[in-house]
Amino acid sequence: MRKIVLLFVLFAFVLGGCSEYQKLLKSTDNSLKYKKAIEYYNSENYAKSATLFEELLPIYRGTSKAETISYYISYCSYGQGDFISAGYFFRNFLKTFPDSPYSEECLYMSAYCYYMESPKPRLDQTPTQNAIDAFQLYINRYPNSTRIPACNEYIDELQDKLVYKSYLSARNYYDREKFPSAIIALQNSLKDYPGSSHREDLMFMLLESKHQLAAKSIPSKQRERYNNAKEEYYAFVDEYPESKHMKRAEKMLEDMEAYLSKFNINN
Template structure:
């Protein structure tokens, strides 16, 4: 019996709360709406808070309250986990209120929302690049901010993700034995990220891609391609003389020399 009474009271409480909220939506008492919107926000009921703030924004446009309302709307989206929407609202806030005391925070939060939206490395990395640009903009604009170390950590994390994405893309062509495309993609990855932790792997894949392309080429293209592979070999061993790929690289140079030696003999 007590359980039934408790459920009934809970239902009545929820219904009453909904009823109060519905009355607020229909009310013309804007100061009360503003007060209740902040209460909803503080209790983390971001949907109700955002709805009320959105209703109030055009009413208070042109007044000092519009700035505060816009600021709350941005954080309602952020609190709801809608980081795309939050980023949009924070950027819009900066455009509308460039001299606001909340400008620095809004610039940081717009960058942070990009960071939170950054997907796994195998997916499109547009948000990752946007995050790096936005975080760097914040660092440039507020070089003395206490958030700078955190921003640098986020940028490092995003850069690592781009490096890994580049590595995966290049490796994809290599694994599928699409050697002409692999060569281009591997060269681009090495050029774009010269300090990559995958540099040894990338350079070896480039060497092997050139070697396999030469081996599988028609006769009139083999000599030129073996010479390119030989150049790639020397670049690789110069940089990684004790590479984990040393034995495989040596086997390839033996094959190159064996093929090219007949031209040296003929000449």
């Protein structure tokens, strides 16, 4: 019986709260709506807070309150985990109120929302690049900010993701034995990210791709391509003389030299 009474009281409380909120939505007392919107926000009821603030924004547009309302709307989306909308609102805030005391914070939050949108490496990395650009913009504008160390850490993390994405894309062609495409993708990855932690593997895959392309080419193109693969071998060995791939690389060199020896050339 006691449980039933407690449930009834709880139900009445929730119903009363909903009724109060519905009355508030219909109210023409904008000062009360503003006050309640902040109360909802402070109690982390971001959905109700956002609804009230969005109703108030056109009413207060052009006044000093519009800036505060826009600021709260941005954080309401952020509080609900809607980083796409939050990022949009933070960027819109910066356009609308470029001289606001909240500008530095909103620029940082805009970058952070892009960071939160950044997907797994195998997916499109546009939000990742957007986040890097936004964090860099923040660093350039506010070089003395206490947030700079965090920005640099986020940029390093995001760069690592781009590096890995590039590696995966190149490896995909290599694994599927699409050697002409693999060569282009591998060369681009090495050029775009010369300090990649995957550099050794990328260079080896490039060597093997060139070797395989030569082996599978028509006779009229084999000589040139074997020479090209041999040059890649020396570039690889010069950079990684103790590579874990050395045995396979040396076996490829033997094959290249066996073919090229037919032409009595020594390079």
